[in-house]
Amino acid sequence: xxxxxxxxxxxxxxxxxxxxxxxxxxxxxxxxxxxxxxxxxxxxxxxxxxxxxxxxxxxxxxxxxxxxxxxxxxxxxxxxxxxxxxxxxxxxxxxxxxxxxxxxxxxxxxxxxxxxxxxxxxxxxxxxxxxxxxxxxxxxxxx
Amino acid sequence: xxxxxxxxxxxxxxxxxxxxxxxxxxxxxxxxxxxxxxxxxxxxxxxxxxxxxxxxxxxxxxxxxxxxxxxxxxxxxxxxxxxxxxxxxxxxxxxxxxxxxxxxxxxxxxxxxxxxxxxxxxxxxxxxxxxxxxxxxxxxxxxx
Numbered sequence: 001x002x003x004x005x006x007x008x009x010x011x012x013x014x015x016x017x018x019x020x021x022x023x024x025x026x027x028x029x030x031x032x033x034x035x036x037x038x039x040x041x042x043x044x045x046x047x048x049x050x051x052x053x054x055x056x057x058x059x060x061x062x063x064x065x066x067x068x069x070x071x072x073x074x075x076x077x078x079x080x081x082x083x084x085x086x087x088x089x090x091x092x093x094x095x096x097x098x099x100x101x102x103x104x105x106x107x108x109x110x111x112x113x114x115x116x117x118x119x120x121x122x123x124x125x126x127x128x129x130x131x132x133x134x135x136x137x138x139x140x141x142x143x
Numbered sequence: 144x145x146x147x148x149x150x151x152x153x154x155x156x157x158x159x160x161x162x163x164x165x166x167x168x169x170x171x172x173x174x175x176x177x178x179x180x181x182x183x184x185x186x187x188x189x190x191x192x193x194x195x196x197x198x199x200x201x202x203x204x205x206x207x208x209x210x211x212x213x214x215x216x217x218x219x220x221x222x223x224x225x226x227x228x229x230x231x232x233x234x235x236x237x238x239x240x241x242x243x244x245x246x247x248x249x250x251x252x253x254x255x256x257x258x259x260x261x262x263x264x265x266x267x268x269x270x271x272x273x274x275x276x277x278x279x280x281x282x283x284x285x286x287x
Contacts, residue, residue: 004196008196017244020231020240020244021240023231023232023235023240024235024239024240024243024244027232027235027236028235030236031236032236032237033232033233033236033237041229041232041233044232044236050232057228061224064185065185065189065195065211066195066196068185068186068189068190069189069190069192069193069194069195069196070194070195070196072186072259072263072265072266073182073183073186073255073259073263073265074255074256074259074260074265074267074271074274074275075271076186077182077251077252077255077275077278078252078271078274078275078277078278081248081252081278081281081282084245084248084281084282084285088285100287102284102285102287103284103285103287105281105284106280106281106282106283106284106285106286106287107281107285108281109277109278109280109281109284110277110278110281110282110285111281112277112281113273113274113275113276113277113278113281114274114278116270116273116274116277117270117271117274119270120268120270120271124264124265124266
């Protein structure tokens with residue numbers, strides 16, 4: 001793992017929880033959506049907080065796709081869950097919220113899970129032809 | 144009379160909370176199914192395409208975007224993720240992110256570990272199982 005890869009995982013970790021939080025804030029303003037009026041869900045995108053949340057989630061998606069292109073799914077998911085820890089640390093030290101003992105215990109478990117998975121290999125060596133497959137498409141697109 | 148009204152009000156509140164939880168868990172279930180399918184399809188697509196960062200440096204962003212858009216697993220994955228996104232929005236309109244986020248994420252970790260082993264044939268060794276379970280349990284504890 002080089003520094004670029006760690007940066008990509010950091011992008012996945014930061015964009016996802018911040019995007020989700022903004023969506024949550026926006027949806028509280030939109031109110032309850034009934035299953036009989038699904039169009040309300042489409043209109044919810046017009047809320048600025050939901051819109052900003054979507055922009056951050058697009059950033060998450062780009063970093064996530066990049067991470068999945070060089071690492072296994074079972075490596076990327078636990079390794080990128082540091083975002084939950086980051087949220088709790090921000091809540092405690094920047095927003096001065098009370099963080100309970102159970103929550104710190106949860107943070108410890110998530111951190112040890114991340115430590116476990118990042119100490120192992122990131123990719124199952126099983127895709128020997130992937131660059132060979134990509135190249136013909138590459139030639140076709142560049143024309 | 145006042146007592147009867149108070150009891151009715153309490154029952155009403157309990158009913159609303161029950162309905163809200165029912166909708167929230169329905170949404171969580173939908174998010175877990177759709178996002179796990181989406182994750183697996185996208186992971187498959189990205190393994191077929193290759194290292195995106197390296198390719199972007201060599202050929203540019205437009206080329207990488209076109210390459211991804213031509214991959215059927217990528218398109219199916221994005222479809223599943225869109226469904227997952229709307230299920231999440233639906234859930235968030237009924238309950239707090241502190242319930243929906245961690246519950247959906249922790250269940251998705253376990254669902255993905257199972258899916259990755261059987262559908263993507265990834266080598267999910269004891270280290271990865273332990274990590275998935277630790278993170279899943281940790282996320283639940285953080286939501287309490």
